[in-house]
Amino acid sequence: MKSQSNSTAAREMICIACPLGCHLTVRQEKEEEISVTGNKCARGKEYGREEYLAPKRMVTCTCPTGSERFPRVPVRTVEAIPRELIDELLQELYRTRVPLPVTRGDILVRDFRGTGVDVIATMSLEEG
Numbered sequence: 025m026k027s028q029s030n031s032t033a034a035r036e037m038i039c040i041a042c043p044l045g046c047h048l049t050v051r052q053e054k055e056e057e058i059s060v061t062g063n064k065c066a067r068g069k070e071y072g073r074e075e076y077l078a079p080k081r082m083v084t085c086t087c088p089t090g091s092e093r094f095p096r097v098p099v100r101t102v103e104a105i106p107r108e109l110i111d112e113l114l115q116e117l118y119r120t121r122v123p124l125p126v127t128r129g130d131i132l133v134r135d136f137r138g139t140g141v142d143v144i145a146t147m148s149l150e151e152g
């Protein structure tokens with residue numbers, strides 16, 4: 025009987041969990057089994073697995089303040105969010121007006137779409 029392989033095409037990626045930047049090869053062997061090779065440590069295995077199944081990214085951008093002196097305030101997510109939600113988050117942030125004064129660390133969006141991830145200001149600004 026001819027044997028059949030259930031593995032999918034391999035995906036190449038670079039681990040960004042530390043500056044070494046190991047070249048990872050990730051493939052799905054079976055439904056629940058992800059194989060990661062090329063990693064020098066366990067963090068790389070976890071990174072490869074997550075990046076394969078549910079990639080996430082940190083998001084940084086700026087929000088309007090309505091101030092003439094400081095028209096925009098830089099913001100970022102406190103953790104990475106699922107990649108498919110990034111466009112939606114950016115659209116919301118471009119529309120979110122942040123009145124001054126704002127303090128670094130202020131939460132501007134709480135628990136975006138139930139991800140548990142907040143968006144915070146990364147700079148303190150006063151109208152002055």
Ligand code: SF4
Pocket residue numbers: 039040041042043044045046062063064065066067068069071
């Ligand atoms: S696999 Fe480990 S050693 Fe390699 S880049 Fe990732 S975290 Fe660093």
